[in-house]
Each structure stands twice: as structure tokens, then as C-alpha cells.
Amino acid sequence: MLILVDPNDREVGAGPKLEVHRHGQLHRAFSVIIWDGEGRQLLQKRAVTKYHSGGLWTNACCGHPRHGERVLDAAARRLWEEMGFKTALEPLGTILYEAALDNGLREHEFVHVFRGSYQGRIAPDPAEADGFRWASLEDIRRDVARAPDTYSVWFRRYVAEDWPMALAPPS
Numbered sequence: 321m322l323i324l325v326d327p328n329d330r331e332v333g334a335g336p337k338l339e340v341h342r343h344g345q346l347h348r349a350f351s352v353i354i355w356d357g358e359g360r361q362l363l364q365k366r367a368v369t370k371y372h373s374g375g376l377w378t379n380a381c382c383g384h385p386r387h388g389e390r391v392l393d394a395a396a397r398r399l400w401e402e403m404g405f406k407t408a409l410e411p412l413g414t415i416l417y418e419a420a421l422d423n424g425l426r427e428h429e430f431v432h433v434f435r436g437s438y439q440g441r442i443a444p445d446p447a448e449a450d451g452f453r454w455a456s457l458e459d460i461r462r463d464v465a466r467a468p469d470t471y472s473v474w475f476r477r478y479v480a481e482d483w484p485m486a487l488a489p490p491s
Contacts (some may be wrong), residue, residue, distance in 0.1 A: 349382065381476055407436040415429075427473060
């Protein structure tokens with residue numbers, strides 16, 4: 321069940337994940353951006369079996385908090401579940417967006433964006449990610465401009481907004 325919200329992120333109800341995406345209802349979500357010590361971001365290639373945006377490159381992880389779960393705790397949980405590591409996360413801000421997805425679905429999210437840094441072993445869950453890579457911000461911008469359809473719609477939005485992409489954690 322996803323948490324339905326108003327444009328100010330106040331909870332207004334709940335709905336099944338697939339139905340919420342079929343109808344494009346505004347719901348709470350989060351995204352995590354991870355940097356390494358060399359100024360590169362961790363990109364995840366979503367598993368092709370995902371119900372939307374399968375096989376596309378995106379940020380380290382994303383998802384939806386459970387009812388009663390703090391968004392920061394949900395982000396840390398999903399980072400562990402999707403990519404197999406833990407690190408401290410800090411909030412960057414929020415983005416409200418709406419976009420058409422594949423499979424006739426529609427994304428309409430109030431996204432809490434977090435950042436963290438990590439250097440170590442990454443062990444993605446194959447049900448979540450088909451792979452990962454580290455890339456510099458310049459390489460990401462160049463690749464998104466060259467081949468936008470290989471990236472998730474929300475990640476392209478982050479690149480366009482620039483601030484969630486450019487704010488590396490303090491060293």
C-alpha cells in the first residue's frame with residue numbers, strides 16, 4: 321500500500337501500488353543518491369522484471385515508505401534490500417513530479433531525496449537490479465543527453481533539476 325499525499329506531503333489516504341500507478345495518484349516516495357570518494361555516483365540498472373521502468377539506469381535506489389515508517393528509515397531499508405549495503409543518509413530536499421511510464425502506468429510522486437557516500441562491496445539483489453556502475457556527473461549528463469530513453473523518467477528529472485545530482489556529501 322502506498323501513502324497518498326496532497327501537494328504539501330500531507331497524508332490523505334492509501335492505495336495499492338499498481339492501482340495508484342494506473343491512476344497517477346500523488347503518493348510519497350524517496351530516492352537515494354550515493355557518491356564514492358572519487359566524486360562518482362552509483363547508478364543502478366533496474367531489473368527487467370520490474371513492473372515499470374525495467375532495464376533502465378537510475379539512481380542508487382528508490383521506493384515508497386510503509387505506513388508509519390519514517391521516510392529516512394525507508395530509504396535506508398531499501399538501499400540495503402536493493403544494493404546490499406548500509407551507509408548514513410541525509411536529506412537533500414523534495415521534488416514533486418508527474419510523468420507517463422511504460423505499461424500504461426503514470427508516476428505522480430512527492431519524492432524525498434537523500435544522499436550518502438559509500439566505498440565498499442555492493443551486492444545488488446537480482447530481483448531489483450540487473451547491475452550497477454559508478455559514473456562522474458559529467459559522464460551522466462552526457463549519457464542522459466545522448467540516450468535519455470535508457471534512464472528512468474525520475475532520474476532524467478533529477479539531471480534536469482541539477483541540484484539533487486550536483487550536491488555531493490561533504491568529505
